[in-house]
C-alpha cells in the first residue's frame with residue numbers, strides 16, 4: 017500500500033556541508049548547511065535563512081568556503097548548526113576545529129575537513145515566497161592529497177564524509193558500494 021504525505025524536505029541523504037566565513041572583526045564563524053547542492057561543475061547553490069550570521073558575512077565578503085567534514089568531527093559540526101554566531105560570537109572557539117586563511121577567497125578553511133570548496137558569490141535569489149538562495153562559483157577545491165586516486169577518483173572510505181539524513185534526523189556514514197555507476201546498466205543494453 018502506498019500513502020500520500022505532505023511535501024517534506026526528505027530528499028536523502030545529503031552531505032553535511034559546513035560554511036566558514038569571517039565575522040566583521042576577523043574572527044571565524046562556521047555553520048552547518050544541509051540544504052545545498054551542486055548546480056554545475058563549478059556552481060553550488062545554498063538555501064539559507066537570512067537571519068544567520070553566516071548570511072551577513074557572505075553578503076559583506078561575497079565569498080565563503082564550504083567544507084565537507086569527516087564523521088569524527090560531527091559533534092562540533094552539529095554544535096555550530098544549533099548555536100548561532102549572532103548569539104555566541106565565539107562559538108567556533110568552543111569547537112576542536114582549526115581554521116587557516118584561504119589563499120583564494122577572503123574566508124577561512126578548516127584544517128580537519130578533507131575537502132573544501134573556495135567559493136565566490138555569483139548570484140543571490142531573495143524571494144519572499146520562495147526563499148533566500150546563494151549561487152556560488154567554485155574558484156578552487158582544497159583536498160587532502162592522500163584521498164586522491166587514479167582517473168580523478170577519490171577514496172571514499174578514507175574520506176569518511178558525514179551525511180545528514182532528514183528521514184530520521186540522523187548523521188550517517190557512507191554505506192557499502194552497490195555497483196559501478198554508468199556501467200552496471202550496460203548489462204541491459206542490447
Ligand SMILES: Cc1cc2nc3c(=O)[nH]c(=O)nc-3n(C[C@H](O)[C@H](O)[C@H](O)COP(=O)(O)O)c2cc1C
Nearest residue numbers: 047048049050051064065068069070097099100101
Ligand atoms: C543538520 C543541520 C542542517 C542545517 N542546514 C541548514 C541549511 O541548509 N540552511 C540554513 O539556513 N540553516 C541550516 N541549519 C541551521 C544553521 O546551521 C544554524 O541556524 C546555525 O546556528 C546558523 O549559524 P550562524 O547564525 O552562526 O550562521 C542546519 C542545521 C543543522 C544542525
